[in-house]
Amino acid sequence: MKHPLALTGGSIVTVVAVLALLAPWLAPYNPDAIHVHSILLPPSWNHWCGTDTLGRDVLSRMLFGARVSLSVGFIAVGIAIAIGVLLGSIAGYAGGRTDALIMRATDMVLCFPTFFLILAVIAFLEPSIWNIMIVIGLTSWMGVARLVRAEVLSLSHREFIMAAESLGVAAPRMISRYLLPNAMGPIIVSAVLGIAGAVLIESGLSFLGLGVQPPNASWGNILTEGKDNIQIAWWLSLYPGLAILITVLGYNLLGEGLRDILDPRLRG
Amino acid sequence: MTNYHCIVTDCNGDSKRTKLLCYALMKRYLIKRLAGMIPLLFGITLISFAIMHVAPGEPTVVGQNFNPKVSAADINRLRAYYGLDKPLYEQYWSWLKRLAVLDFGQSFSADHRPVLNKITERMPITIWINVLAMVFIFLIAIPIGVLSAAHRDSWLDRGMTVFVFVGFAVPSFWLGLLLMIAFGVHLSWLPISGIHDYDWRQMGFWQQQGDLAKHLLLPVFVSSIGGLAGMSRFMRSGMLEVIRADYVTTARAMGISESRIRYRYALKNALLPIITLLGLSVPGLIGGSVIVEQLFSIPGMGLLFYGAVLARDYPLVMGITVIGAVLTLLGNLLADLAYAWADPRIRHGGET
Numbered sequence: 001m002k003h004p005l006a007l008t009g010g011s012i013v014t015v016v017a018v019l020a021l022l023a024p025w026l027a028p029y030n031p032d033a034i035h036v037h038s039i040l041l042p043p044s045w046n047h048w049c050g051t052d053t054l055g056r057d058v059l060s061r062m063l064f065g066a067r068v069s070l071s072v073g074f075i076a077v078g079i080a081i082a083i084g085v086l087l088g089s090i091a092g093y094a095g096g097r098t099d100a101l102i103m104r105a106t107d108m109v110l111c112f113p114t115f116f117l118i119l120a121v122i123a124f125l126e127p128s129i130w131n132i133m134i135v136i137g138l139t140s141w142m143g144v145a146r147l148v149r150a151e152v153l154s155l156s157h158r159e160f161i162m163a164a165e166s167l168g169v170a171a172p173r174m175i176s177r178y179l180l181p182n183a184m185g186p187i188i189v190s191a192v193l194g195i196a197g198a199v200l201i202e203s204g205l206s207f208l209g210l211g212v213q214p215p216n217a218s219w220g221n222i223l224t225e226g227k228d229n230i231q232i233a234w235w236l237s238l239y240p241g242l243a244i245l246i247t248v249l250g251y252n253l254l255g256e257g258l259r260d261i262l263d264p265r266l267r268g
Numbered sequence: 269m270t271n272y273h274c275i276v277t278d279c280n281g282d283s284k285r286t287k288l289l290c291y292a293l294m295k296r297y298l299i300k301r302l303a304g305m306i307p308l309l310f311g312i313t314l315i316s317f318a319i320m321h322v323a324p325g326e327p328t329v330v331g332q333n334f335n336p337k338v339s340a341a342d343i344n345r346l347r348a349y350y351g352l353d354k355p356l357y358e359q360y361w362s363w364l365k366r367l368a369v370l371d372f373g374q375s376f377s378a379d380h381r382p383v384l385n386k387i388t389e390r391m392p393i394t395i396w397i398n399v400l401a402m403v404f405i406f407l408i409a410i411p412i413g414v415l416s417a418a419h420r421d422s423w424l425d426r427g428m429t430v431f432v433f434v435g436f437a438v439p440s441f442w443l444g445l446l447l448m449i450a451f452g453v454h455l456s457w458l459p460i461s462g463i464h465d466y467d468w469r470q471m472g473f474w475q476q477q478g479d480l481a482k483h484l485l486l487p488v489f490v491s492s493i494g495g496l497a498g499m500s501r502f503m504r505s506g507m508l509e510v511i512r513a514d515y516v517t518t519a520r521a522m523g524i525s526e527s528r529i530r531y532r533y534a535l536k537n538a539l540l541p542i543i544t545l546l547g548l549s550v551p552g553l554i555g556g557s558v559i560v561e562q563l564f565s566i567p568g569m570g571l572l573f574y575g576a577v578l579a580r581d582y583p584l585v586m587g588i589t590v591i592g593a594v595l596t597l598l599g600n601l602l603a604d605l606a607y608a609w610a611d612p613r614i615r616h617g618g619e620t
Contacts, residue, residue: 207559246437
């Protein structure tokens with residue numbers, strides 16, 4: 001294999017995405033159906049991953065939970081990338097005072113214990129999947145902003161950019177047409193890695209009871225039930241966490257693999 | 269940063285005159301750094317205050333909303349009592365003024381205790397766990413990184429790479445749950461919650477320390493897993509980079525033994541970036557303590573924050589956020605000082 005990291009990561013990511021997309025057809029049971037006669041059953045042929053405290057099938061809930069995790073990951077990262085690219089390219093291209101101001105603000109948010117901020121905001125806004133996406137997005141753009149700024153700074157000394165400048169290309173067109181396309185590699189890599197981070201944060205929030213609210217399934221809130229029943233039901237803890245681990249691992253591998261492919265400086 | 273950045277801590281071995289100059293510059297540098305923290309802190313308080321107060325819902329509403337005995341007039345009285353009826357900027361200003369003299373106000377909860385007391389009694393255990401986690405990360409990650417760089421592409425190196433990827437991806441609370449199930453529930457070796465046994469007060473001093481250590485083992489390990497992965501990876505790449513440097517080739521050409529090169533010369537230089545990384549890892553550790561403390565029921569700052577957030581205890585939430593940010597800034601400052609102390613190129617001048 002030429003790119004083992006990217007291929008392994010890519011296949012994991014694809015499998016998880018397909019499972020999430022096809023959840024309604026793949027799930028053996030209705031994820032929300034309560035069965036009082038089959039409460040806390042250990043894994044068996046009928047229930048591959050066992051059942052929870054309300055007799056719901058854990059595998060089915062995990063399949064639907066994948067939809068939650070992935071959509072939070074994608075949308076939160078979309079928001080973070082949008083903010084980061086905007087601020088980073090403005091800072092890098094404008095330079096001077098604007099640059100200093102934006103980068104100071106970025107540093108400030110970077111020293112913030114962001115998880116505190118996320119928790120506070122979610123609790124005050126009422127936990128919902130939309131709020132989670134927005135808040136995670138609003139607190140994870142700093143890395144992208146720094147990276148885009150650095151890329152823009154190094155690109156702006158290149159000849160083709162100077163040529164465009166001397167032809168009088170306006171700033172917005174300069175950024176969107178010439179600078180950003182050349183910085184696309186690192187942006188894509190940090191987006192892919194960002195999805196992994198967002199999935200982890202979402203599962204942590206749901207685990208704390210401040211994420212996706214029951215009865216909706218998410219990997220994190222199945223784990224909360226696992227903690228409450230730690231003495232009797234190990235399967236509630238094991239499987240959802242494994243799902244998080246595999247998904248995050250997949251995105252991380254894909255991100256690292258893409259970095260190797262897209263960044264020629266690291267090749268060799 | 270200006271060039272004051274460079275002159276720190278080591279003022280020995282120079283003449284008396286340069287020594288004095290050196291101390292003066294060091295003081296200036298420190299003052300400058302501390303002063304630089306003030307606008308940062310100001311911004312941090314502003315952001316958190318704004319978010320918390322713009323958000324819908326108020327502490328006076330949470331408990332009383334559905335209580336038929338509470339009239340609108342009562343709610344207004346409560347709001348006036350807490351100062352919630354004043355305009356936002358006035359609330360912020362009065363809060364900030366009190367903050368300047370370390371008065372964080374009183375908790376909204378039933379006990380009405382000063383926020384500062386509530387935080388300071390919970391802080392030591394959180395700081396202890398995080399410091400222990402950092403020490404643990406250092407003790408484990410550095411040898412792992414050095415060894416896998418020294419034996420590049422060996423089975424050890426490959427195993428380490430796998431460990432790093434898994435360590436990055438594993439949700440800490442899940443790892444904690446599994447360890448609790450294995451060591452707490454099935455093997456009954458370790459306790460799974462709190463920091464003391466119920467008969468803690470009857471124990472002798474050393475027994476108490478042993479008991480505490482037993483309770484802290486899993487939390488410390490769980491808090492350090494992410495940092496462990498990151499640090500070993502940085503250490504490995506740092507070593508690989510340093511090994512390629514000219515002075516290492518020179519040392520080899522001079523016939524200095526490989527192990528002496530590795531541990532005496534290369535290691536020192538590879539350690540430098542790690543110090544900065546340590547400073548950057550502080551916010552993550554502090555934020556992560558919410559999850560770890562909730563998981564293991566440890567009565568620290570994280571658990572306090574979690575409770576305060578659920579109860580919308582504004583003064584407490586604000587207080588912990590500000591103190592968390594201060595701890596982060598101090599962590600960064602310490603890392604910068606340590607960096608200057610460790611790197612003679614920075615210590616003895618030159619632009620950064």
